[in-house]
Amino acid sequence: MKKNILFIINPISGGKNKLDFPFLVKKYLDNRLYIAEFAYTNRPKHAFEMTIEAVKKGVEVVVAVGGDGTINEVASAILGSKTIMGIIPSGSGNGLARSLGIPLNKKMAVLQLNKWNTRLIDTACLNEFKFFNMAGLGFDAYISHKFASLKGRGFSGYVKTAFSEVINYKPDRYRIDIDGKEYVRDAFMISIANSSQYGNNAHIAPKALLDDGLLDICVIKPFPLYLFVSMGLRMFAKTSEKSRYVEIIKGKTIRIKSDNNAMAHIDGEAINLGKEILITVNPSSLCVLY
Numbered sequence: 001m002k003k004n005i006l007f008i009i010n011p012i013s014g015g016k017n018k019l020d021f022p023f024l025v026k027k028y029l030d031n032r033l034y035i036a037e038f039a040y041t042n043r044p045k046h047a048f049e050m051t052i053e054a055v056k057k058g059v060e061v062v063v064a065v066g067g068d069g070t071i072n073e074v075a076s077a078i079l080g081s082k083t084i085m086g087i088i089p090s091g092s093g094n095g096l097a098r099s100l101g102i103p104l105n106k107k108m109a110v111l112q113l114n115k116w117n118t119r120l121i122d123t124a125c126l127n128e129f130k131f132f133n134m135a136g137l138g139f140d141a142y143i144s145h146k147f148a149s150l151k152g153r154g155f156s157g158y159v160k161t162a163f164s165e166v167i168n169y170k171p172d173r174y175r176i177d178i179d180g181k182e183y184v185r186d187a188f189m190i191s192i193a194n195s196s197q198y199g200n201n202a203h204i205a206p207k208a209l210l211d212d213g214l215l216d217i218c219v220i221k222p223f224p225l226y227l228f229v230s231m232g233l234r235m236f237a238k239t240s241e242k243s244r245y246v247e248i249i250k251g252k253t254i255r256i257k258s259d260n261n262a263m264a265h266i267d268g269e270a271i272n273l274g275k276e277i278l279i280t281v282n283p284s285s286l287c288v289l290y
Helices: 021-028 046-056 068-078 095-100 106-113 139-147 155-166 225-236
Strands: 003-009 034-040 061-066 084-089 118-126 129-131 134-138 172-178 181-187 189-193 215-220 246-251 253-258 263-266 269-272 276-289
Touching (some): 003 021, 021 034, 021 106, 046 068, 061 068, 068 084, 068 095, 068 129, 084 095, 084 106, 129 134, 129 263, 134 139, 139 155, 139 263, 139 269, 155 225, 172 215, 181 189
Parallel strands (some): 003 034, 003 061, 061 084, 084 276
Antiparallel strands (some): 118 129, 118 276, 172 181, 189 215, 215 246, 253 276
């Protein structure tokens, strides 16, 4: 039997034009396997709402055509159902898609759907917010907040924002409980990694796995400003954990307290939180095509 597949398209993610995407699908998607439909988002949470409706209707596959934010909305709506998620990477960093080995070329990503390769991956929650690739507090959350207001998004915009803001950014003190063991750390930022990378092959937690039932808590300690570039280059070389300013601890249940109200991000989307957060992992809870 053919499977109903819904492509939910974010027309502005990554600053990439997607007007021709349905024609690409009609050309390369195997119509012996799928019956394709298309829907476009036009506001925040629209992808989540449309996915909820698709799940109710029994749609077998919902494909997020966008970046990690669009993927987050689709995956959040799919959790707990029998619907399978697909991904066509079309964002600024495409962290989760890269970690899954999904082709960044749209044609190749569509052809990959025809192979029907499925995989169960872990998911996570930060307070009431679900995330699938990466969450964080500190500098990266601050930059995510600034980045959201940029007209021209993309990797270069992210880098420019980081360089312009790092001079005045002040680290904070955090009390961290990981599976019952307590740590007190001054931190430039804390990343909670389900996959190994933010996106663009910047690996903050090179040994993180999507299906090990664990999260990698990466504490970036305060470092001299002149090392900012080399700290970034370490991520692209997959050697971040070799820096004396980086501490990575694996865990399942993480509580983080700070003296100030925490600004955080989930899959690159900035959120404001209180002074205490709880992070948990839900092993093998999302089925994806890759």
